[in-house]
Amino acid sequence: MSAIPGVVAINTFREAVRDRVLYNLIFFALMMTGAAILVGGISIGIERMVIINLGLSAISIFGLIMAIFIGVGLVHKEMEKRTLYSLLSKPVRRWEFLTGKFGGLLLTLVVNTSLMTLGLAAALYYVGRPFVRSDATILVAVYFILLELALVTALALFFSCFSSPMLSTLFTLGIYLAGIFSSDIRDVGMFTSSPAIQSGARVLYYLLPNFHNFNAIAAAAHGEAVPFALIWQNTAYAAVYVALVLIASAAVFSGRNLK
Amino acid sequence: MAVPAIEILGLTKDYPSGFWRKRLRRSLDNLTFQVEEGEVFGFLGPNGAGKTTTLKLLMGLIFPTAGTARVRGRSIEDVAMHREIGFLPEQPYFYDYLTGRELLDYYARFFGFGQDERRERVTRFLERVGLSDAANVQLRKFSKGMLQRVGIAQAILHDPQVVFLDEPMSGLDPVGRREVRDIILDLKRQGRTVFFSTHILSDAEMLCDRVAVLVGGKLQGVGAPGEIVSMEVYAMEILFEAREGGPLPSALAQHATQIGGRYRVEVPEAELYGALEQLRSCQARILSVTPLRPTLEDYFLRLVGRGKAAPQTAEVSSR
Numbered sequence: 037m038s039a040i041p042g043v044v045a046i047n048t049f050r051e052a053v054r055d056r057v058l059y060n061l062i063f064f065a066l067m068m069t070g071a072a073i074l075v076g077g078i079s080i081g082i083e084r085m086v087i088i089n090l091g092l093s094a095i096s097i098f099g100l101i102m103a104i105f106i107g108v109g110l111v112h113k114e115m116e117k118r119t120l121y122s123l124l125s126k127p128v129r130r131w132e133f134l135t136g137k138f139g140g141l142l143l144t145l146v147v148n149t150s151l152m153t154l155g156l157a158a159a160l161y162y163v164g165r166p167f168v169r170s171d172a173t174i175l176v177a178v179y180f181i182l183l184e185l186a187l188v189t190a191l192a193l194f195f196s197c198f199s200s201p202m203l204s205t206l207f208t209l210g211i212y213l214a215g216i217f218s219s220d221i222r223d224v225g226m227f228t229s230s231p232a233i234q235s236g237a238r239v240l241y242y243l244l245p246n247f248h249n250f251n252a253i254a255a256a257a258h259g260e261a262v263p264f265a266l267i268w269q270n271t272a273y274a275a276v277y278v279a280l281v282l283i284a285s286a287a288v289f290s291g292r293n294l295k
Numbered sequence: 296m297a298v299p300a301i302e303i304l305g306l307t308k309d310y311p312s313g314f315w316r317k318r319l320r321r322s323l324d325n326l327t328f329q330v331e332e333g334e335v336f337g338f339l340g341p342n343g344a345g346k347t348t349t350l351k352l353l354m355g356l357i358f359p360t361a362g363t364a365r366v367r368g369r370s371i372e373d374v375a376m377h378r379e380i381g382f383l384p385e386q387p388y389f390y391d392y393l394t395g396r397e398l399l400d401y402y403a404r405f406f407g408f409g410q411d412e413r414r415e416r417v418t419r420f421l422e423r424v425g426l427s428d429a430a431n432v433q434l435r436k437f438s439k440g441m442l443q444r445v446g447i448a449q450a451i452l453h454d455p456q457v458v459f460l461d462e463p464m465s466g467l468d469p470v471g472r473r474e475v476r477d478i479i480l481d482l483k484r485q486g487r488t489v490f491f492s493t494h495i496l497s498d499a500e501m502l503c504d505r506v507a508v509l510v511g512g513k514l515q516g517v518g519a520p521g522e523i524v525s526m527e528v529y530a531m532e533i534l535f536e537a538r539e540g541g542p543l544p545s546a547l548a549q550h551a552t553q554i555g556g557r558y559r560v561e562v563p564e565a566e567l568y569g570a571l572e573q574l575r576s577c578q579a580r581i582l583s584v585t586p587l588r589p590t591l592e593d594y595f596l597r598l599v600g601r602g603k604a605a606p607q608t609a610e611v612s613s614r
Contacts, residue, residue, distance in 0.1 A: 039404075039407075040405060043401070043404045043405065047390070047393075047401055050392070050393075051390065051392055054392040055392060117388050118384060118386075118387075118388050119388060119389060119390055120356075121351075121354070121356060121382070121384040121387075122382065122384060122387065122389065122402070122446070122449060123402075124354065124355065124356060125354045125356075125377060125380065125381070125382035125384075125450075125459075126377055126402060126405040126406070127374050127375065127377040127378050127405060127406070128374075128377070128405055129374050291358070293356075293357040293358060294351070294356045294357060
């Protein structure tokens with residue numbers, strides 16, 4: 037197993053830290069503090085639900101912004117600044133570079149998400165509610181958010197292998213939104229008698245990443261358990277999907293002439 | 296038979312051009328030559344000649360339309376080849392959030408060196424390029440010359456057998472250029488092969504065992520600098536001071552150029568002794584007599600002048 041992706045990943049993480057990417061945590065901390073004080077003052081009995089909903093949504097949105105906007109620049113920035121020239125003159129294969137960049141951003145997202153989760157826990161503690169067993173669902177919801185972010189990062193990386201950051205952002209956002217509504221796309225096929233539209237809708241349903249299944253925020257807010265089967269299913273789904281997107285990215289990038 | 300350090304076999308590169316990218320513009324045309332082990336080889340050409348394209352092809356950054364190349368017998372497509380080479384890109388840019396020490400340590404990791412060896416190498420090579428004092432400064436605070444030096448350090452950090460340098464003197468002050476020249480000569484003493492592109496011909500004349508000249512993507516000649524240009528003396532240069540208040544010989548006066556209090560004149564070799572006799576009769580003080588030979592620069596300028604008649608890169612076909 038090559039150690040090179042790990043070397044690239046650590047450097048990508050270091051870049052994110054030194055470029056002050058994790059400063060978004062300050063905004064998150066301020067938001068959670070404000071929300072905890074506000075909710076503690078005005079809500080009766082629903083503090084838990086409001087704080088968890090708000091906190092998990094913020095974790096998801098902050099993570100998505102990072103995954104998309106940093107993800108689309110991962111390869112493009114190295115090409116634009118020509119840092120890739122020195123790197124690829126070393127015994128580094130292009131797929132190793134890509135995997136390393138993906139791993140580095142994922143590591144950044146894991147650290148960022150973990151710290152935000154701690155912030156959420158602190159806000160829950162502030163509103164005076166003891167932690168109970170069902171709070172484990174919050175961790176499952178966070179885990180699903182991370183799986184979702186891994187998928188989005190892989191897609192952003194894929195598009196950045198052949199298009200500009202602007203187009204890559206639009207493509208990634210488009211696929212993300214379509215992926216949230218992928219079940220609806222399948223349903224559209226059911227309401228038509230045209231076999232062509234039915235087949236098209238089915239192909240799209242299977243091709244698009246199904247982000248709908250990764251949303252456990254409502255379950256966490258209401259303290260409902262998430263079935264183990266869903267956890268395994270989502271984990272396997274994300275792993276296979278990410279692997280396929282990374283293979284496609286490597287195939288595209290390996291044949292690309294660097295300007 | 297010894298394997299050449301670098302073998303370039305018919306390398307050709309076309310780029311698509313035009314709005315529909317259907318036309319092809321030839322940037323490099325059937326380039327073929329060899330560089331032997333231990334040579335310092337200069338790759339000369341004006342801007343747009345195809346020097347950087349060649350280096351990018353050799354590094355696997357772009358892919359050839361036709362032809363191939365080998366370094367120490369290994370194909371340029373073989374990633375193991377990269378263990379034996381070092382590369383300094385033109386106007387290098389590195390991760391500016393890293394310090395010089397961190398950057399070299401990062402690159403050293405790709406060669407599998409252990410921590411102690413990395414530390415020792417990084418310190419040694421930072422010292423070699425004169426950056427020991429700036430080792431812990433972030434690269435965003437480096438000057439262009441310092442970036443060039445750290446670029447050279449990363450290219451030779453792993454003791455490669457073949458070093459490719461794209462315009463290594465560019466952006467350096469005279470002291471920096473001298474230091475780079477010393478590094479190149481040092482690499483030669485160690486038996487390494489150095490392939491460098493440049494348009495500073497004095498550097499090529501001073502350092503290179505052989506040179507190749509590229510104009511408009513086409514190879515114009517390969518050989519020792521002395522083979523490339525004729526070594527025949529075409530004139531003699533006389534530098535002299537006239538006697539105070541004294542006249543200049545009339546035959547020389549119309550051709551002489553005054554530089555400060557001195558005069559410079561060029562005469563055909565056959566007329567040298569006659570000119571010296573005239574100067575002696577006027578009691579002029581002769582400072583130097585130098586034979587003039589065409590330089591690599593003359594050859595180069597002649598080629599470039601010829602190249603101007605045709606476009607630098609040719610459109611080759613439509614797809």
